[in-house]
Amino acid sequence: MEESDLRNRADRGESVPDRDTRDSSTQTDSKVQGHGPRLSKVNLFTLLSLWMELFPQEQPEEEDHSQIHGVGLVVVQDSKVVGLHCSGAELHAGQAAIIQHGTRLAGCQLYFSRRPCATCLKMIINAGVSQISFWPGDPEVSMLRSTSTTHSNSHSRSLPDCTMEEATLDAIVTERLKSNSRPHICVLLQPLAPGLAQSVSETSRECDFMERVTDDEPALNRIRHLKDFSRQFLVAPSQQHREILTHMHLENFCVEPYFSNLRHNMRELVEVLAAVAAGVPQRHHGFYRLKTLFNHLFGNGSLHALVIHIFYFFLHIKLISLPEDPKVGVGAVIWAKGQSPGFEGTGGMYLVGCGYNAYPVGSKYAEYPQMDRKQEDRQRRKYRYIIHAEQNAITFRSEQALLPTMMFVTKCPCDECVPLIRGAGISHIYTNDQDRDKDKGDISYLKFSSLKDVTKFIVKK
Numbered sequence: 300m301e302e303s304d305l306r307n308r309a310d311r312g313e314s315v316p317d318r319d320t321r322d323s324s325t326q327t328d329s330k331v332q333g334h335g336p337r338l339s340k341v342n343l344f345t346l347l348s349l350w351m352e353l354f355p356q357e358q359p360e361e362e363d364h365s366q367i368h369g370v371g372l373v374v375v376q377d378s379k380v381v382g383l384h385c386s387g388a389e390l391h392a393g394q395a396a397i398i399q400h401g402t403r404l405a406g407c408q409l410y411f412s413r414r415p416c417a418t419c420l421k422m423i424i425n426a427g428v429s430q431i432s433f434w435p436g437d438p439e440v441s442m443l444r445s446t447s448t449t450h451s452n453s454h455s456r457s458l459p460d461c462t463m464e465e466a467t468l469d470a471i472v473t474e475r476l477k478s479n480s481r482p483h484i485c486v487l488l489q490p491l492a493p494g495l496a497q498s499v500s501e502t503s504r505e506c507d508f509m510e511r512v513t514d515d516e517p518a519l520n521r522i523r524h525l526k527d528f529s530r531q532f533l534v535a536p537s538q539q540h541r542e543i544l545t546h547m548h549l550e551n552f553c554v555e556p557y558f559s560n561l562r563h564n565m566r567e568l569v570e571v572l573a574a575v576a577a578g579v580p581q582r583h584h585g586f587y588r589l590k591t592l593f594n595h596l597f598g599n600g601s602l603h604a605l606v607i608h609i610f611y612f613f614l615h616i617k618l619i620s621l622p623e624d625p626k627v628g629v630g631a632v633i634w635a636k637g638q639s640p641g642f643e644g645t646g647g648m649y650l651v652g653c654g655y656n657a658y659p660v661g662s663k664y665a666e667y668p669q670m671d672r673k674q675e676d677r678q679r680r681k682y683r684y685i686i687h688a689e690q691n692a693i694t695f696r697s698e699q700a701l702l703p704t705m706m707f708v709t710k711c712p713c714d715e716c717v718p719l720i721r722g723a724g725i726s727h728i729y730t731n732d733q734d735r736d737k738d739k740g741d742i743s744y745l746k747f748s749s750l751k752d753v754t755k756f757i758v759k760k
Protein backbone atom coordinates (compact mmCIF):
# COMPACT_ATOMS: atom_id res chain seq x y z
CA MET A 300 0.00 0.00 0.00
CA GLU A 301 1.24 3.47 -0.91
CA GLU A 302 2.35 5.80 1.83
CA SER A 303 -0.19 8.42 0.70
CA ASP A 304 -3.02 5.85 0.91
CA LEU A 305 -1.98 4.97 4.41
CA ARG A 306 -1.94 8.61 5.38
CA ASN A 307 -5.38 9.21 3.85
CA ARG A 308 -6.84 6.29 5.70
CA ALA A 309 -5.28 7.33 8.95
CA ASP A 310 -6.60 10.88 8.42
CA ARG A 311 -10.08 9.48 7.98
CA GLY A 312 -9.77 7.77 11.33
CA GLU A 313 -9.63 4.32 9.82
CA SER A 314 -7.40 1.54 10.85
CA VAL A 315 -4.39 0.94 8.68
CA PRO A 316 -3.48 -2.72 8.77
CA ASP A 317 0.13 -3.56 9.52
CA ARG A 318 1.19 0.01 9.92
CA ASP A 319 -1.31 0.72 12.73
CA THR A 320 -0.26 -2.50 14.22
CA ARG A 321 3.37 -1.61 14.25
CA ASP A 322 2.81 1.90 15.48
CA SER A 323 0.65 1.16 18.41
CA SER A 324 1.75 -2.34 19.28
CA THR A 325 4.07 -2.93 22.12
CA GLN A 326 4.31 -6.63 21.48
CA THR A 327 7.46 -7.95 23.00
CA ASP A 328 9.79 -9.84 20.81
CA SER A 329 8.80 -13.44 21.34
CA LYS A 330 12.40 -14.53 20.95
CA VAL A 331 13.40 -12.95 24.25
CA GLN A 332 14.68 -15.83 26.31
CA GLY A 333 12.34 -17.14 28.95
CA HIS A 334 9.31 -15.33 27.56
CA GLY A 335 6.55 -16.71 25.40
CA PRO A 336 4.70 -14.69 22.82
CA ARG A 337 2.74 -11.80 24.27
CA LEU A 338 -0.74 -10.55 23.69
CA SER A 339 -0.79 -6.86 22.83
CA LYS A 340 -2.77 -4.57 25.06
CA VAL A 341 -5.01 -3.59 22.18
CA ASN A 342 -5.99 -7.21 21.66
CA LEU A 343 -6.35 -7.83 25.37
CA PHE A 344 -8.73 -4.89 25.79
CA THR A 345 -10.67 -6.01 22.74
CA LEU A 346 -11.00 -9.50 24.19
CA LEU A 347 -12.13 -8.06 27.50
CA SER A 348 -14.85 -6.11 25.70
CA LEU A 349 -16.11 -9.30 24.03
CA TRP A 350 -15.97 -10.96 27.40
CA MET A 351 -18.04 -8.19 28.97
CA GLU A 352 -20.65 -8.64 26.27
CA LEU A 353 -21.29 -12.06 27.77
CA PHE A 354 -21.79 -10.67 31.26
CA PRO A 355 -24.97 -12.15 32.69
CA GLN A 356 -28.02 -9.94 32.62
CA GLU A 357 -29.84 -8.94 35.75
CA GLN A 358 -33.00 -10.70 34.75
CA PRO A 359 -33.68 -13.04 31.90
CA GLU A 360 -35.10 -10.63 29.41
CA GLU A 361 -38.40 -11.04 27.66
CA GLU A 362 -38.19 -12.15 24.09
CA ASP A 363 -36.74 -9.05 22.52
CA HIS A 364 -37.44 -8.37 18.89
CA SER A 365 -35.45 -5.19 18.71
CA GLN A 366 -32.31 -5.10 16.67
CA ILE A 367 -30.11 -4.03 19.57
CA HIS A 368 -27.19 -6.26 20.45
CA GLY A 369 -25.83 -6.28 23.98
CA VAL A 370 -22.43 -4.63 24.02
CA GLY A 371 -19.34 -5.02 26.17
CA LEU A 372 -17.15 -2.03 26.94
CA VAL A 373 -13.71 -1.58 28.45
CA VAL A 374 -12.60 1.88 29.55
CA VAL A 375 -8.86 2.40 29.52
CA GLN A 376 -6.89 5.30 30.85
CA ASP A 377 -3.12 5.50 30.63
CA SER A 378 -3.01 1.83 29.68
CA LYS A 379 -5.03 0.86 32.75
CA VAL A 380 -8.51 -0.63 32.76
CA VAL A 381 -10.67 1.77 34.77
CA GLY A 382 -14.10 0.44 33.87
CA LEU A 383 -15.83 -2.70 32.62
CA HIS A 384 -19.40 -2.36 31.42
CA CYS A 385 -22.07 -4.22 29.55
CA SER A 386 -25.53 -3.45 28.30
CA GLY A 387 -28.23 -4.11 30.85
CA ALA A 388 -31.99 -4.30 30.76
CA GLU A 389 -32.32 -0.54 30.50
CA LEU A 390 -29.02 0.99 29.56
CA HIS A 391 -26.51 0.38 26.86
CA ALA A 392 -22.91 -0.14 27.92
CA GLY A 393 -21.93 3.32 26.63
CA GLN A 394 -24.66 4.97 28.69
CA ALA A 395 -23.62 3.03 31.78
CA ALA A 396 -20.07 4.29 31.30
CA ILE A 397 -21.29 7.86 31.02
CA ILE A 398 -23.26 7.47 34.24
CA GLN A 399 -20.39 5.96 36.12
CA HIS A 400 -17.44 7.98 34.84
CA GLY A 401 -18.96 11.21 33.51
CA THR A 402 -16.27 13.68 32.61
CA ARG A 403 -13.58 11.31 33.86
CA LEU A 404 -13.98 9.68 30.45
CA ALA A 405 -12.04 12.59 29.06
CA GLY A 406 -8.82 11.32 27.56
CA CYS A 407 -9.83 7.65 27.95
CA GLN A 408 -9.74 4.99 25.26
CA LEU A 409 -12.92 2.96 24.90
CA TYR A 410 -12.97 -0.57 23.51
CA PHE A 411 -16.41 -1.76 22.40
CA SER A 412 -17.34 -5.29 21.46
CA ARG A 413 -19.39 -3.77 18.60
CA ARG A 414 -19.66 -0.40 17.02
CA PRO A 415 -21.82 1.54 19.50
CA CYS A 416 -25.18 2.98 18.49
CA ALA A 417 -25.51 6.66 17.63
CA THR A 418 -27.01 7.54 21.03
CA CYS A 419 -24.06 6.12 22.92
CA LEU A 420 -21.52 7.40 20.44
CA LYS A 421 -22.62 11.01 20.66
CA MET A 422 -22.51 10.95 24.46
CA ILE A 423 -19.10 9.40 24.71
CA ILE A 424 -17.66 11.73 22.08
CA ASN A 425 -19.19 14.57 24.07
CA ALA A 426 -17.47 13.33 27.23
CA GLY A 427 -14.12 13.90 25.51
CA VAL A 428 -12.77 10.39 25.07
CA SER A 429 -9.57 10.23 23.07
CA GLN A 430 -10.16 7.01 21.16
CA ILE A 431 -12.98 4.60 20.44
CA SER A 432 -12.24 1.20 19.04
CA PHE A 433 -14.75 -1.50 18.18
CA TRP A 434 -14.95 -5.07 16.98
CA PRO A 435 -15.76 -4.98 13.27
CA GLY A 436 -18.63 -7.45 13.32
CA ASP A 437 -22.35 -6.78 13.45
CA PRO A 438 -22.81 -3.40 15.21
CA GLU A 439 -24.91 -2.60 18.28
CA VAL A 440 -27.84 -1.76 16.02
CA SER A 441 -27.75 -5.02 14.13
CA MET A 442 -27.44 -5.12 10.37
CA LEU A 443 -28.13 -8.83 10.10
CA ARG A 444 -31.26 -9.80 8.21
CA SER A 445 -31.31 -13.52 7.99
CA THR A 446 -33.19 -15.73 10.47
CA SER A 447 -30.48 -18.33 10.07
CA THR A 448 -27.94 -16.01 11.66
CA THR A 449 -29.84 -15.59 14.90
CA HIS A 450 -27.25 -15.35 17.64
CA SER A 451 -27.53 -17.37 20.77
CA ASN A 452 -27.23 -15.35 23.98
CA SER A 453 -27.64 -12.22 21.98
CA HIS A 454 -30.39 -9.64 21.96
CA SER A 455 -30.45 -9.78 18.23
CA ARG A 456 -33.24 -11.64 16.50
CA SER A 457 -34.42 -11.91 12.93
CA LEU A 458 -35.28 -8.48 11.77
CA PRO A 459 -38.26 -7.12 9.96
CA ASP A 460 -37.38 -4.67 7.21
CA CYS A 461 -38.47 -1.57 9.15
CA THR A 462 -35.83 -2.26 11.76
CA MET A 463 -33.27 -2.55 8.98
CA GLU A 464 -34.18 1.00 8.11
CA GLU A 465 -33.36 1.97 11.69
CA ALA A 466 -30.07 0.15 11.43
CA THR A 467 -29.19 1.93 8.23
CA LEU A 468 -30.10 5.29 9.73
CA ASP A 469 -28.03 4.53 12.78
CA ALA A 470 -25.10 3.61 10.54
CA ILE A 471 -25.36 6.95 8.74
CA VAL A 472 -25.54 8.91 11.99
CA THR A 473 -22.64 7.05 13.60
CA GLU A 474 -20.55 7.58 10.50
CA ARG A 475 -21.26 11.30 10.58
CA LEU A 476 -20.42 11.45 14.28
CA LYS A 477 -17.28 9.54 13.54
CA SER A 478 -16.17 11.81 10.73
CA ASN A 479 -16.96 15.03 12.58
CA SER A 480 -15.50 14.09 15.90
CA ARG A 481 -12.01 14.72 17.17
CA PRO A 482 -11.56 11.34 18.88
CA HIS A 483 -9.93 8.70 16.78
CA ILE A 484 -12.60 6.10 16.00
CA CYS A 485 -11.20 2.96 14.53
CA VAL A 486 -10.70 -0.76 14.39
CA LEU A 487 -7.51 -1.75 16.11
CA LEU A 488 -7.23 -5.52 15.90
CA GLN A 489 -3.68 -6.70 15.74
CA PRO A 490 -2.35 -10.01 14.45
CA LEU A 491 -1.44 -12.47 17.16
CA ALA A 492 2.07 -13.73 17.65
CA PRO A 493 2.34 -17.24 16.16
CA GLY A 494 1.32 -19.93 18.63
CA LEU A 495 -0.20 -17.54 21.12
CA ALA A 496 -3.61 -19.19 21.35
CA GLN A 497 -1.95 -22.50 22.08
CA SER A 498 0.25 -20.92 24.69
CA VAL A 499 -2.77 -19.51 26.49
CA SER A 500 -4.39 -22.90 26.55
CA GLU A 501 -1.32 -24.56 27.97
CA THR A 502 -0.83 -21.89 30.55
CA SER A 503 -4.37 -22.40 31.77
CA ARG A 504 -3.73 -26.09 32.26
CA GLU A 505 -0.53 -25.52 34.13
CA CYS A 506 -2.06 -23.11 36.55
CA ASP A 507 -2.50 -24.73 39.93
CA PHE A 508 -5.34 -22.53 40.98
CA MET A 509 -7.47 -23.06 37.95
CA GLU A 510 -6.83 -26.78 37.88
CA ARG A 511 -8.31 -26.98 41.31
CA VAL A 512 -11.48 -25.12 40.53
CA THR A 513 -12.29 -26.56 37.15
CA ASP A 514 -13.66 -30.04 36.71
CA ASP A 515 -14.30 -29.82 33.03
CA GLU A 516 -12.04 -31.11 30.35
CA PRO A 517 -10.43 -27.96 28.96
CA ALA A 518 -10.02 -29.27 25.41
CA LEU A 519 -13.71 -30.14 25.05
CA ASN A 520 -14.70 -26.97 26.77
CA ARG A 521 -12.57 -25.02 24.41
CA ILE A 522 -14.28 -26.41 21.33
CA ARG A 523 -17.68 -25.71 22.84
CA HIS A 524 -16.71 -22.14 23.66
CA LEU A 525 -15.16 -21.66 20.27
CA LYS A 526 -18.45 -22.59 18.61
CA ASP A 527 -20.46 -20.35 20.92
CA PHE A 528 -18.17 -17.37 20.60
CA SER A 529 -17.87 -17.76 16.85
CA ARG A 530 -21.66 -17.71 16.56
CA GLN A 531 -21.81 -14.67 18.79
CA PHE A 532 -18.99 -12.54 17.47
CA LEU A 533 -18.23 -13.57 13.90
CA VAL A 534 -20.35 -12.96 10.84
CA ALA A 535 -20.08 -16.32 9.11
CA PRO A 536 -21.01 -15.56 5.50
CA SER A 537 -18.26 -13.42 4.07
CA GLN A 538 -20.60 -11.60 1.68
CA GLN A 539 -22.78 -10.53 4.61
CA HIS A 540 -19.70 -9.43 6.52
CA ARG A 541 -18.59 -7.29 3.59
CA GLU A 542 -22.03 -5.66 3.51
CA ILE A 543 -21.88 -4.89 7.21
CA LEU A 544 -18.39 -3.44 6.95
CA THR A 545 -19.52 -1.31 4.04
CA HIS A 546 -22.44 0.01 6.07
CA MET A 547 -19.98 0.86 8.82
CA HIS A 548 -17.89 2.75 6.26
CA LEU A 549 -15.07 0.29 6.67
CA GLU A 550 -15.05 -0.55 2.98
CA ASN A 551 -11.27 -0.45 2.97
CA PHE A 552 -11.39 -3.67 4.92
CA CYS A 553 -13.51 -5.28 2.21
CA VAL A 554 -10.70 -5.48 -0.29
CA GLU A 555 -8.17 -8.24 -0.31
CA PRO A 556 -5.88 -8.99 1.40
CA TYR A 557 -7.27 -6.80 4.19
CA PHE A 558 -10.59 -8.59 4.33
CA SER A 559 -8.99 -12.01 4.80
CA ASN A 560 -6.52 -10.60 7.31
CA LEU A 561 -9.28 -8.98 9.32
CA ARG A 562 -11.34 -12.16 9.43
CA HIS A 563 -8.27 -14.15 10.34
CA ASN A 564 -7.40 -11.79 13.20
CA MET A 565 -10.96 -11.90 14.46
CA ARG A 566 -11.00 -15.70 14.39
CA GLU A 567 -7.68 -15.87 16.22
CA LEU A 568 -8.88 -13.57 18.97
CA VAL A 569 -12.04 -15.61 19.37
CA GLU A 570 -9.82 -18.68 19.72
CA VAL A 571 -7.93 -16.99 22.54
CA LEU A 572 -11.22 -16.14 24.18
CA ALA A 573 -12.33 -19.78 23.93
CA ALA A 574 -9.01 -21.01 25.34
CA VAL A 575 -9.33 -18.72 28.33
CA ALA A 576 -12.99 -19.59 28.86
CA ALA A 577 -12.13 -23.29 28.84
CA GLY A 578 -10.57 -22.89 32.27
CA VAL A 579 -13.59 -21.24 33.84
CA PRO A 580 -15.72 -23.71 35.77
CA GLN A 581 -19.18 -22.47 34.87
CA ARG A 582 -20.50 -20.08 32.39
CA HIS A 583 -24.03 -19.13 33.33
CA HIS A 584 -23.79 -17.21 36.53
CA GLY A 585 -23.77 -13.66 37.70
CA PHE A 586 -24.23 -10.99 40.26
CA TYR A 587 -27.89 -10.76 39.51
CA ARG A 588 -28.59 -13.83 41.57
CA LEU A 589 -27.34 -12.14 44.68
CA LYS A 590 -30.57 -10.85 46.07
CA THR A 591 -29.15 -10.98 49.59
CA LEU A 592 -25.99 -9.40 48.41
CA PHE A 593 -24.84 -7.95 51.67
CA ASN A 594 -25.41 -11.15 53.63
CA HIS A 595 -23.81 -13.42 51.16
CA LEU A 596 -21.52 -11.03 49.47
CA PHE A 597 -18.68 -12.94 48.02
CA GLY A 598 -19.84 -16.13 49.68
CA ASN A 599 -21.95 -17.12 46.74
CA GLY A 600 -20.63 -19.64 44.28
CA SER A 601 -22.01 -17.86 41.27
CA LEU A 602 -20.29 -14.66 42.25
CA HIS A 603 -17.03 -16.47 42.67
CA ALA A 604 -17.34 -17.96 39.25
CA LEU A 605 -18.12 -14.60 37.79
CA VAL A 606 -15.16 -12.94 39.33
CA ILE A 607 -13.03 -15.79 38.10
CA HIS A 608 -13.99 -14.65 34.62
CA ILE A 609 -12.32 -11.33 35.18
CA PHE A 610 -9.61 -12.69 37.35
CA TYR A 611 -8.72 -15.26 34.79
CA PHE A 612 -7.56 -12.59 32.44
CA PHE A 613 -5.18 -11.42 35.06
CA LEU A 614 -3.88 -14.90 35.57
CA HIS A 615 -2.62 -14.56 32.07
CA ILE A 616 -1.26 -11.20 32.78
CA LYS A 617 2.15 -12.26 31.66
CA LEU A 618 0.75 -12.18 28.17
CA ILE A 619 0.63 -8.42 28.33
CA SER A 620 3.61 -6.74 26.84
CA LEU A 621 5.04 -4.89 29.79
CA PRO A 622 8.13 -5.49 31.86
CA GLU A 623 7.06 -7.90 34.56
CA ASP A 624 8.28 -10.48 37.02
CA PRO A 625 10.23 -12.92 34.88
CA LYS A 626 9.02 -15.94 36.81
CA VAL A 627 5.58 -15.57 38.30
CA GLY A 628 2.53 -13.65 37.12
CA VAL A 629 0.09 -12.50 39.79
CA GLY A 630 -3.14 -10.64 39.15
CA ALA A 631 -5.40 -8.73 41.54
CA VAL A 632 -8.84 -7.31 40.87
CA ILE A 633 -10.93 -5.13 43.20
CA TRP A 634 -14.71 -4.99 42.87
CA ALA A 635 -17.14 -2.87 44.82
CA LYS A 636 -20.83 -2.70 45.40
CA GLY A 637 -22.29 0.37 43.70
CA GLN A 638 -25.26 2.41 44.79
CA SER A 639 -27.60 1.57 41.94
CA PRO A 640 -28.06 -2.18 41.78
CA GLY A 641 -28.64 -3.47 38.33
CA PHE A 642 -28.17 -0.19 36.57
CA GLU A 643 -25.62 -1.43 34.13
CA GLY A 644 -26.25 -5.13 33.88
CA THR A 645 -23.54 -5.92 36.36
CA GLY A 646 -25.92 -5.92 39.29
CA GLY A 647 -24.36 -2.78 40.67
CA MET A 648 -20.97 -4.38 41.07
CA TYR A 649 -18.21 -2.45 39.44
CA LEU A 650 -14.54 -2.65 38.83
CA VAL A 651 -12.56 -0.44 41.16
CA GLY A 652 -9.07 -1.43 40.21
CA CYS A 653 -6.82 -4.13 38.98
CA GLY A 654 -3.13 -4.72 38.88
CA TYR A 655 -0.42 -7.21 38.30
CA ASN A 656 3.09 -7.65 39.53
CA ALA A 657 5.51 -5.63 37.50
CA TYR A 658 8.53 -3.46 37.71
CA PRO A 659 7.73 0.19 38.38
CA VAL A 660 5.70 2.06 35.79
CA GLY A 661 7.87 3.30 32.98
CA SER A 662 10.75 0.93 33.57
CA LYS A 663 12.25 -0.77 30.57
CA TYR A 664 12.73 -4.44 29.94
CA ALA A 665 15.59 -5.85 32.06
CA GLU A 666 16.29 -2.47 33.66
CA TYR A 667 16.01 -4.00 37.12
CA PRO A 668 17.41 -7.22 38.58
CA GLN A 669 15.55 -10.34 37.55
CA MET A 670 17.04 -13.13 39.64
CA ASP A 671 14.88 -15.21 41.94
CA ARG A 672 15.79 -16.69 45.30
CA LYS A 673 17.22 -19.85 43.77
CA GLN A 674 19.93 -17.79 42.17
CA GLU A 675 22.88 -16.78 44.27
CA ASP A 676 23.55 -13.11 44.01
CA ARG A 677 21.08 -11.58 46.47
CA GLN A 678 21.81 -8.07 45.32
CA ARG A 679 20.59 -8.93 41.89
CA ARG A 680 17.33 -10.46 43.02
CA LYS A 681 14.05 -8.98 41.86
CA TYR A 682 12.17 -8.82 45.16
CA ARG A 683 12.93 -5.29 46.24
CA TYR A 684 12.02 -3.85 42.89
CA ILE A 685 8.76 -5.48 41.93
CA ILE A 686 5.46 -3.82 42.71
CA HIS A 687 3.09 -6.57 43.74
CA ALA A 688 -0.26 -7.14 42.08
CA GLU A 689 -2.20 -5.98 45.14
CA GLN A 690 -0.01 -2.90 45.47
CA ASN A 691 -0.69 -1.90 41.88
CA ALA A 692 -4.41 -2.62 42.18
CA ILE A 693 -4.70 -0.54 45.35
CA THR A 694 -2.48 2.28 44.14
CA PHE A 695 -4.27 2.74 40.85
CA ARG A 696 -7.82 1.98 41.92
CA SER A 697 -10.20 4.36 40.31
CA GLU A 698 -11.88 5.74 43.39
CA GLN A 699 -12.30 5.29 47.10
CA ALA A 700 -15.09 2.75 46.92
CA LEU A 701 -17.73 2.43 49.56
CA LEU A 702 -17.57 -0.81 51.42
CA PRO A 703 -17.83 -3.64 50.80
CA THR A 704 -15.02 -4.17 48.35
CA MET A 705 -13.61 -7.47 47.34
CA MET A 706 -10.13 -8.26 46.24
CA PHE A 707 -9.46 -11.25 44.08
CA VAL A 708 -5.79 -12.19 43.95
CA THR A 709 -4.17 -15.19 42.36
CA LYS A 710 -1.52 -15.74 45.02
CA CYS A 711 -1.67 -15.52 48.78
CA PRO A 712 -0.90 -11.92 49.81
CA CYS A 713 2.58 -11.56 51.24
CA ASP A 714 3.57 -9.71 54.40
CA GLU A 715 4.27 -6.55 52.45
CA CYS A 716 0.72 -6.46 51.07
CA VAL A 717 -1.38 -7.58 54.06
CA PRO A 718 -1.23 -4.22 55.87
CA LEU A 719 -2.04 -2.42 52.63
CA ILE A 720 -5.09 -4.59 52.05
CA ARG A 721 -6.34 -3.85 55.52
CA GLY A 722 -5.57 -0.17 55.22
CA ALA A 723 -7.39 0.09 51.91
CA GLY A 724 -10.56 -1.19 53.55
CA ILE A 725 -10.87 -4.37 51.52
CA SER A 726 -13.63 -6.31 53.24
CA HIS A 727 -13.46 -9.62 51.37
CA ILE A 728 -10.57 -11.40 49.81
CA TYR A 729 -10.53 -14.41 47.55
CA THR A 730 -7.18 -16.08 47.04
CA ASN A 731 -5.40 -19.40 47.18
CA ASP A 732 -3.13 -20.75 49.84
CA GLN A 733 -0.03 -21.06 47.71
CA ASP A 734 2.96 -20.31 49.96
CA ARG A 735 0.69 -19.33 52.84
CA ASP A 736 2.51 -19.34 56.21
CA LYS A 737 5.86 -19.72 54.46
CA ASP A 738 8.92 -17.62 55.05
CA LYS A 739 10.94 -17.72 51.85
CA GLY A 740 13.61 -15.29 52.97
CA ASP A 741 13.26 -12.58 50.37
CA ILE A 742 9.50 -12.74 50.63
CA SER A 743 7.30 -14.11 53.39
CA TYR A 744 3.63 -15.06 53.69
CA LEU A 745 3.19 -15.24 57.47
CA LYS A 746 0.75 -12.42 58.18
CA PHE A 747 -2.15 -13.44 55.99
CA SER A 748 -3.48 -16.15 58.32
CA SER A 749 -3.84 -13.69 61.16
CA LEU A 750 -5.34 -10.92 59.02
CA LYS A 751 -8.48 -9.83 60.87
CA ASP A 752 -11.70 -8.06 59.85
CA VAL A 753 -11.41 -9.31 56.31
CA THR A 754 -13.55 -12.21 55.17
CA LYS A 755 -11.36 -14.70 53.40
CA PHE A 756 -12.23 -17.24 50.75
CA ILE A 757 -9.31 -19.52 50.18
CA VAL A 758 -8.93 -22.21 47.58
CA LYS A 759 -6.73 -24.85 49.08
CA LYS A 760 -3.79 -26.14 47.10
Ligand SMILES: Nc1ccn([C@@H]2O[C@H](COP(=O)(O)OP(=O)(O)OP(=O)(O)O)[C@@H](O)[C@H]2O)c(=O)n1
Pocket residue numbers: 624626627629655656657671672673681682685686687688689708710711712713716734739742
Ligand atom coordinates in the same frame (compact mmCIF):
# COMPACT_ATOMS: atom_id res chain seq x y z
N1 LIG B 1 0.69 -11.62 46.85
C1 LIG B 1 1.68 -11.61 45.97
C2 LIG B 1 2.69 -12.54 46.05
C3 LIG B 1 3.71 -12.50 45.13
N2 LIG B 1 3.71 -11.58 44.15
C4 LIG B 1 4.74 -11.62 43.11
O1 LIG B 1 5.36 -12.87 43.19
C5 LIG B 1 6.75 -12.73 43.39
C6 LIG B 1 7.24 -13.74 44.38
O2 LIG B 1 6.76 -14.99 43.99
P1 LIG B 1 7.19 -16.30 44.80
O3 LIG B 1 6.58 -17.45 44.08
O4 LIG B 1 6.89 -16.16 46.26
O5 LIG B 1 8.76 -16.31 44.67
P2 LIG B 1 9.61 -16.74 43.44
O6 LIG B 1 11.02 -16.62 43.88
O7 LIG B 1 9.20 -15.98 42.24
O8 LIG B 1 9.23 -18.24 43.18
P3 LIG B 1 9.59 -19.53 44.12
O9 LIG B 1 10.33 -19.03 45.29
O10 LIG B 1 8.22 -20.08 44.50
O11 LIG B 1 10.38 -20.42 43.26
C7 LIG B 1 6.94 -11.33 43.91
O12 LIG B 1 8.21 -10.84 43.59
C8 LIG B 1 5.86 -10.61 43.19
O13 LIG B 1 6.26 -10.38 41.85
C9 LIG B 1 2.68 -10.66 44.09
O14 LIG B 1 2.64 -9.84 43.18
N3 LIG B 1 1.69 -10.68 45.02
